[in-house]
Amino acid sequence: MNTSGVPGPKPYDLSVSVVVYRPNAAQLAQTLESLTVAYDALRSAQPTLRAGFYLVDNGDLPDVEGALDDLRARGVICTVIAGQGNVGYGCGHNLAIERVASRYHLVLNPDIDLDREALVRACEFFDAHPDAGLLTPWIGDELGHQQFLCRRYPTVLDLFARGFLPSSARRLFSRRLARYEMRDLINDRDIVWNPPIVSGCFMLFRTDTLQKLGGFDPRYFLYFEDYDLSLRAHDVARVVYVPAVRVLHHGGGAARKGTAHIRMFAGSAYKFYSRFGWKWL
Template sequence: MKAKTAPHSASVGLSVSVVVYQPNIEQLTFTLASLGAACDALHAARPGMPVTLYLIDNGGLSDVAVALDRLRARGVLCSIIAGHGNVGYGRGHNLAIERINSCYHLVLNPDIDLAPDALQRALDFFEQHSQVGLITPWIGDERGQQQFLCRRYPTLLDLFARGFLPERLRWLFTRRLARYEMRDQINGREIFWDPPIVSGCFMMFRTSVLKQLAGFDARYFLYFEDYDLSLRAHDVTRVVYAPSVRVLHHGGGAANKGFAHIRMFMASAYKFFNRFGWKWL
């Protein structure tokens, strides 16, 4: 295993990448507005710090000029990357990652609302803990209840019970799923070091670490690319759950999105387990 270091970069500033495919424009607008408010707080604490947004259009992006103009008015440089077609989630982010020369990089979903102090607190944490290369935040749902999106290594039974069982049967696996979701370790108050897997909806990296990892594995079209990147990150840096960094997540599971998403989920799960090892029960 490589030494767990987080090399410092001479680069400055924060870059953010958001990949969209036929997005819900209302939700995307809310996400960009929350990013703008978080940038305001960041600039108040760090005047002149450059922030660059890369919006990667995998297809179907309609007019977001007003939302981007509002970000530019707040000092955020905005760039749309388009014309490449639907290359998938990880490869979409990689189109931005290969361009960046920042100190920190945020991988962000278009269905996330950031707390106003989320960026400031994440960068404070990085500055206070030089060994950290990846931060995952406290993630809440639309009711403000915590979503437990840190994970232990999954088994096939865990994935099936959590993703595909109807609610009336899922109670049979309550204890098992609670362990998989690390409910015995993760809460809204305490820092937790090195959760095995963290969610791709908000991954804040030192850019030097992300470059060292060469971004996402492009073999995953959708799903499990964050599992893969999380496990590889542990080889080169420390990963931390920092509950002082807070966001809300409006996303849903693959089973709620139709057969095409179920098929992509299963294809990516096969690639993931083939790479990292199969666990059945």
């Protein structure tokens, strides 16, 4: 269903938004399948749960009606938001965020596979910790190795070394990159409160926290919108890393996506540092 205009807020317990632009059809279908399985587990734990799903089409959405029908068959209200053109990642999610009045809202990438128990564990944690406003999970790669996507405030050198140096040269910066990636604290066992920055590939918010923040800053087209939102989230709630919540991430870095992405990365980095302060070394 295409949506024009902004309908009234939907009173969901959980809402989810995914923004796509020329997505890999097979990967998107896999993400939606994993979301369906995770929702089944959550619905088993909370039979009266109401859920809404927003798929924001920034361009060239493949046919995913079969996957959406699987969600609809479970009572999930699915909405496709289209016709706005490629407005960028954060602005795309904002189109969904402004439509919901849910208890929790999940910002999700189209290259994430959720563990079956991911939503159950996340909602259990929020129910037990009312001071938590933003939750980030354990994130693994395609081989199941942990990705360290919680971050301390980055220096320009950290970003350059991590994103653009070949692996042989990156080893020269291993100690400082380990600190940037919080490898001294982040593991597969321990809850960590208030990591400064968390990844936008899976950000589960209390919706009132997210709406207090006004969603994503629309000045970022792509890259650093999650850094910006993470830092602002600390002003209104606690941020928490919960390794019992597990997902796999199939994404890649900007340097591997070509020169256009490198330019967008650099432009967004400039906006980020101009707002929060430059830190070179």
